[in-house]
Amino acid sequence: MKTKVLIVDDSALIRSVMNEIIRKQPDMEVVGVAPDPIVARELIKQTNPDVLTLDVEMPRMDGLDFLEKLMRLRPMPVVMVSSLTERGSEITLRALELGAVDFVTKPKLSIQSGMLEYAELITDKIRAAAKARVKARTVAQSDPNRVSGEGLPLIRNPLTSSEKLIIIGASTGGTEAIKEFLTQMPSDCPGILITQHMPEGFTRSFAKRLDSLCKITVRESEGGERILPGHAFIAPGHSHLQLVRSGANYMTQLDQGPPVNRHRPSVDVLFDSAARFAGKNAVGVILTGMGKDGAQGMLAMRNAGAYNFAQDEASCVVFGMPREAIAVGAAHEIGALTSLPGMVLNHLAAHSSRALRV
Numbered sequence: 001m002k003t004k005v006l007i008v009d010d011s012a013l014i015r016s017v018m019n020e021i022i023r024k025q026p027d028m029e030v031v032g033v034a035p036d037p038i039v040a041r042e043l044i045k046q047t048n049p050d051v052l053t054l055d056v057e058m059p060r061m062d063g064l065d066f067l068e069k070l071m072r073l074r075p076m077p078v079v080m081v082s083s084l085t086e087r088g089s090e091i092t093l094r095a096l097e098l099g100a101v102d103f104v105t106k107p108k109l110s111i112q113s114g115m116l117e118y119a120e121l122i123t124d125k126i127r128a129a130a131k132a133r134v135k136a137r138t139v140a141q142s143d144p145n146r147v148s149g150e151g152l153p154l155i156r157n158p159l160t161s162s163e164k165l166i167i168i169g170a171s172t173g174g175t176e177a178i179k180e181f182l183t184q185m186p187s188d189c190p191g192i193l194i195t196q197h198m199p200e201g202f203t204r205s206f207a208k209r210l211d212s213l214c215k216i217t218v219r220e221s222e223g224g225e226r227i228l229p230g231h232a233f234i235a236p237g238h239s240h241l242q243l244v245r246s247g248a249n250y251m252t253q254l255d256q257g258p259p260v261n262r263h264r265p266s267v268d269v270l271f272d273s274a275a276r277f278a279g280k281n282a283v284g285v286i287l288t289g290m291g292k293d294g295a296q297g298m299l300a301m302r303n304a305g306a307y308n309f310a311q312d313e314a315s316c317v318v319f320g321m322p323r324e325a326i327a328v329g330a331a332h333e334i335g336a337l338t339s340l341p342g343m344v345l346n347h348l349a350a351h352s353s354r355a356l357r358v
Contacts, residue, residue, distance in 0.1 A: 006049035037066035071099035077129035169267030171289025173317025184341035191227035200237030223254035235265035271297025280305030289321035298330035
């Protein structure tokens, strides 16, 4: 069975290019194209698509308004098509909060040739979206100021030593998963390093958004920062994020080397550096995502003495990266997204208690 795709974009050129890209795929078919959400609404009823590609900014009805209604009334996998601007990144992050599975950015120059160069990326995201778990959104879930995990008991971690670190990797569905995790972290939690597959420009907006919601400080890494308790650093979209050691201190380091597993930033690069420089002082967390990036790096962390957690299949948007990490034996424990923050903090607290008794 081919994946049925409906293209929604106010640009005739983008519609044409997307149509061309998708029609060339043997496992996909375009069941309709729409210039705005009003036409799209009727085409959804007629064609019952598996995946929708949706422009962020459109006439007649804003893309976000349409997405919010769609995820409440007829939830389905949606891949947003966004512009590489600050406004575009903020709107796209809001779309992911509303339930979009993923996004792809429009090239700044020569849209037609640029989109054709992006063909592999676009089609990979559509394939992942077709397998994604999409749930109906309630009004409360779509509230941008809602703190995920509200009502859960906050498990404070008494360990404030700068020796302990939490290392996180994620991809498809990861923006919301990371938000769910970080909003549960107490202000004195160990320092956190994060690699989320995301283009340059979007990571800065993502970090700002998280910083406004969390008890901890969240920043896009600029490289050279000392990693302290209560602080999280996110890999910028243009560079690999690595952990290094400078004397007694853990520091961040950025590297613009070639992509690893087709990604820069790469989760494997971050996890490998944690294995080398943190060893048993690190706790690894691998969250929802397409592909296998992070599996071998997490295994290296385990072999170096780190303790690792993987998100379970039921709570993942795409159970790709956690599945691969579990398959190679890298994860010690597997848990639902809502449970992982408590599992990590309980492990750190227990480890701290044992250390104090020794």
